[in-house]
Amino acid sequence: MLSRDLLRSEDDTLASRLGLRGIAAGLLESWQSFDRERRSILGEVEQLKQRRNELSKQIGALKREGSDAEAVMAEVGELKAGIAGLEERLASTETELTDLEMAFPNLAHASVPAGADEAANRVERTVGEPRAFDFEPQAHWDLGPALGILDFERGAKVAGARFTAYFGSGARLERALISFMLDLHTAENGYIEVQPPFIVNTDALIGTGQLPKFEEDLFKLSGHEYYLIPTAEVPVTNLHRGEILEEERLPLKYVAHTPCFRAEAGSYGKDVRGLIRQHQFQKVELVHLTTPETSYEALEELTGNAEGVLQRLELPYRVVTLSTGDMGFSAAKTYDIEVWLPGQNAYREISSCSNCEAFQARRAGLRYRPAGGGKPRLLHTLNGSGLAAGRTLVAILENYQNADGSVSIPEPLRPYMGGADSIEVPVVGAG
């Protein structure tokens, strides 16, 4: 949510900044007219209430001294209908106002490139050299089944399209990746490990911005007001909802490993093969709650923490700043980290790191008390994958594949793999 002060402002660049995020100018104007109406009704109703409160006190005083209060009670009685009518109008105006403001996306930070889609994204840096293969590298959807570690057919059998069963070293490799990432972020980057609920209520989803606008992306539990989490960002960012934190405790840096569930509505025909786009995947998520003054430093730090995983695994990648049109709803600035996938001959997103500034904090009531005392202020929230486990496994399979179809295991993961240095193609039907 944007602040009402901002939405009210005379600033004529506001409409165009919203326009960059895909919001028609008329929506701002209608918000402003509902806001004017609300304040005018509020003024009237509060005046009547003031009168009512005064008279009610008089009645109390009169009755206590045994006097007749009939006349005063009659006067209050006349106020009642007026108050009720105004409050009804006030409530419906409030509803219009909040429905509108819930639909406004965050404004982009000044450093974000303007543009309609990913064509306007800006590459910030490219790290690592894609490996030169002396054979034709395979895609993971060929490598995985051949190694007997990924089974798309059986995943589809027990659930449906976009679900995968992992076997043997594949299952273990993903678990190794998760453990490796959690250990790195907690031991070296100062994160507190959190295991949040994997099911959340509507308030949490409103807090981070998935609701009310993007319900079709979520899996909802039948018969309950519960949803499977699309990302750990939702439960973790909402952990301190409605709280006022002491500034001394900041920044709060959380890392959480969770499964993520996404309906992927409207993505039919996109990435239909392999692990890239699944209804269920695992992710290690990084979340920062910090002060407005430090949130952009925190974005660099968080992004660097995510890059650190790729660097340790020696996977080539690049960092891209998303354009105003490509960013998510709640973000003010987003860096996507894209890993090189030889099997696709392309860089593909493996992490998305965003500073949401006060946008989510305002929705979720995340505040802090400044160190010197004084009024509570809104926090800034940040989140980013550090990293998506399934896609990292894809990157390892494709980048570390050998000519014989085996896959080498990157050094840092070997302790988590029982010391194994490779996953070998099984000898089928031998003997």
Added chain:
RNA sequence: GGAGGGGUGGCAGAGUGGUCGAAUGCACCGGUCUUGAAAACCGGCGUCCCUUCACGGGGACCGCGGGUUCGAAUCCCGCCCCCUCCGCCA
């Protein structure tokens, strides 16, 4: 799932229809005293909204949402959460 108890300010804990945004204690902030500190004493100390250049004024909030009433923390209805015991269970 069954039975019972409970949700009040940072914490503890009063308050069962009016003078209650809410006693009291602790914590916290300022002051007096003191060489300094502690103790003692004095004062301050919630959040949101509207309005005002400002000082200030007003409204709302005692888990959430409705209702009764001139007036609700207090009465009624629904819901949520927590605790205890029983059952079931990873």
